[in-house]
Amino acid sequence: MDLHGPKGIDVENWFIECYRRYKGHPMKILLGLYRGNYNKFLLAVFFFLIKHCPVWVLPIITANIINDVTSGAADTFRNIVIQAIIMVALIALNIPTNYMYTRYKSLATRYAETGLRKALVRKLQQLSISYHKETQSGRLQSKIMRDVEAVETLSTQMFLSILNIALNIAIALAVTVTKSMVVFVFFLLTTPIAAFTMVFFRNIMKRRNSEFRHEMEETSARVMEMVELIPVTRAHALEDEEVEKMSGQLFTVAEKGYKLDVIQSLFGSVGWAIFQVFQVICLAFTGYLAVRGSVKPGDITLYQSYFATIVAQVSSLMSLIPTIAKGIESVNSIGEVLLEDDVEHNEGKPELKDVYGEFDFKNVKFGYNNSEKPVLTNLNLHVDKGETIALVGESGAGKSTILNLVIGFNFPSEGTVSIDGNDISKIDLRSYRRHLAVVPQTSILFSGTIRDNITYGIDNVNENTLNEVIKAANLTDLIESLPDGIDTLVGEHGGKLSGGQRQRISIARALIRNPKVIVLDEATSALDSISERLIQEALNNLTRNRTTFIVAHRLSTIRDADKIAVIGDGHCIEYGTFEELMALKGEFYKMKSIQS
Numbered sequence: 001m002d003l004h005g006p007k008g009i010d011v012e013n014w015f016i017e018c019y020r021r022y023k024g025h026p027m028k029i030l031l032g033l034y035r036g037n038y039n040k041f042l043l044a045v046f047f048f049l050i051k052h053c054p055v056w057v058l059p060i061i062t063a064n065i066i067n068d069v070t071s072g073a074a075d076t077f078r079n080i081v082i083q084a085i086i087m088v089a090l091i092a093l094n095i096p097t098n099y100m101y102t103r104y105k106s107l108a109t110r111y112a113e114t115g116l117r118k119a120l121v122r123k124l125q126q127l128s129i130s131y132h133k134e135t136q137s138g139r140l141q142s143k144i145m146r147d148v149e150a151v152e153t154l155s156t157q158m159f160l161s162i163l164n165i166a167l168n169i170a171i172a173l174a175v176t177v178t179k180s181m182v183v184f185v186f187f188l189l190t191t192p193i194a195a196f197t198m199v200f201f202r203n204i205m206k207r208r209n210s211e212f213r214h215e216m217e218e219t220s221a222r223v224m225e226m227v228e229l230i231p232v233t234r235a236h237a238l239e240d241e242e243v244e245k246m247s248g249q250l251f252t253v254a255e256k257g258y259k260l261d262v263i264q265s266l267f268g269s270v271g272w273a274i275f276q277v278f279q280v281i282c283l284a285f286t287g288y289l290a291v292r293g294s295v296k297p298g299d300i301t302l303y304q305s306y307f308a309t310i311v312a313q314v315s316s317l318m319s320l321i322p323t324i325a326k327g328i329e330s331v332n333s334i335g336e337v338l339l340e341d342d343v344e345h346n347e348g349k350p351e352l353k354d355v356y357g358e359f360d361f362k363n364v365k366f367g368y369n370n371s372e373k374p375v376l377t378n379l380n381l382h383v384d385k386g387e388t389i390a391l392v393g394e395s396g397a398g399k400s401t402i403l404n405l406v407i408g409f410n411f412p413s414e415g416t417v418s419i420d421g422n423d424i425s426k427i428d429l430r431s432y433r434r435h436l437a438v439v440p441q442t443s444i445l446f447s448g449t450i451r452d453n454i455t456y457g458i459d460n461v462n463e464n465t466l467n468e469v470i471k472a473a474n475l476t477d478l479i480e481s482l483p484d485g486i487d488t489l490v491g492e493h494g495g496k497l498s499g500g501q502r503q504r505i506s507i508a509r510a511l512i513r514n515p516k517v518i519v520l521d522e523a524t525s526a527l528d529s530i531s532e533r534l535i536q537e538a539l540n541n542l543t544r545n546r547t548t549f550i551v552a553h554r555l556s557t558i559r560d561a562d563k564i565a566v567i568g569d570g571h572c573i574e575y576g577t578f579e580e581l582m583a584l585k586g587e588f589y590k591m592k593s594i595q596s
Helices: 011-021 026-033 038-051 053-071 076-126 129-134 137-179 181-188 190-228 230-235 239-292 297-338 399-407 429-433 450-454 463-472 476-481 499-512 529-543 578-584 587-595
Strands: 359-366 376-383 388-392 414-419 436-439 517-521 547-551 563-568 571-576
Touching: 011 026, 011 076, 011 297, 026 076, 026 137, 026 297, 038 053, 038 076, 038 137, 053 076, 053 137, 053 297, 076 137, 076 297, 137 181, 137 190, 137 297, 181 239, 181 297, 190 230, 190 239, 190 297, 230 239, 239 297, 359 399, 376 399, 376 563, 376 571, 388 399, 399 517, 399 547, 436 499, 450 463, 450 499, 463 476, 463 499, 563 578, 563 587, 571 578, 571 587, 578 587
Parallel strands: 388 547, 388 563, 436 517, 517 547
Antiparallel strands: 359 376, 359 414, 563 571
């Protein structure tokens, strides 16, 4: 499948541009998604016309044969044979042309489906960390999977199913008008009724689909949370409470789905009943015309077949409205992500060729969007190259916020944070982060092997280097004890390993990058003393001769830090070595005394 964008434009970027250009016009967006693939749709239409010929020709041949038989003409048998051969030939053509039709239709629709998912994945990688913290991952998953699938279905319905409907109706009416203007006028009288029915239900369907989509996204997010919380739920015997909580959400979804089903059912049944009545009337009307001699007896079958075709096609069009409404809603839903402006902009900014690790915080102020009070105010810090600085203070003092500023996840609302004299908000952060390693409080592992998790993002790792990293991270004994060694699968989120083992793998992942700057966010919290000792030794190997920022609640673990910054009231209230701060007998001394 060709997934290259139109005119050489990258597919994902083109799709994002398409949404931005045609914002508020979902059908224009849908057309734009297929730019460069219209030829495939035209070929699909061409082969559709050929493969569908038997449906249009059979009523004509049936009527001709009946008319020949009833007329008693001498060449009746010859005409029957000729028309039967024509019909068989058209039926035989259906097999190869159906294959070609499906091939080109699928190439075009799968192009958009894959391109949209890639565009969403790329945009998710560009969106800020703040956006991801405020958006439930289940909602984003629903957009990538469910909404893109709905858009692909909409494409098929709009470009092919509706075309099919239009062709069937047009050909049926064209043949009818050549046969009998009276019957043609009768057929046209059914159209206003169909149009009235569609308009009546359109707005209701749109509202119901929107409500149902939002509930499905909410449910998807809650199910993910529930699955992740199962160990906590089980540990506290809260299974019944969790089931009851989820039941409420599931019943809400069921209620929305029920209302949607009722409307769809009513919509379909009313339309079906109306057109069935008209089909009976058509049979009686054409029968009356045949008795009067206005039409031939065989033409009753032709008109009845074509009227049934029109009825079926209009009914199909009516039944497509919910699908189209759902697809348009999904087009808009995907646009919510693709048009989000809360992104990290790196293009066009200067890249750092190398990083030494000297940091300056000058009069830094920062506050989160959902908080009136700033987290940091007038923060000033200087960190020399290769220096280890520990950040301590009460929960909520702003320690993790400082780390986010160091990583570049957030930028100061006032003041500057600079790396080697470069304002961190004005550089290409990707070039800076290549020299950065982060060891979070909660180890983040994926469902691969230990090797995959350690070498994540690093290609062609030398085995000697890998072994040195494993030794420095105190993982040698663990790996040797496993049957598959370093190629042992860790399970989902590293579930087959202990917390200390997962943390040491995170440290190994940081070590193998050979970073110049390291960020440790409570890397030894909530671990037993043996695991803490092993990790502390690994951390000492990791931080040697590297600029390091440490957040720690256990003050005993930061005794060897070059400097300790006590954060309180949004700024640095004490700063110095462990011994200097203990001698000062201020806030740090009080905190250490409480833990002793």
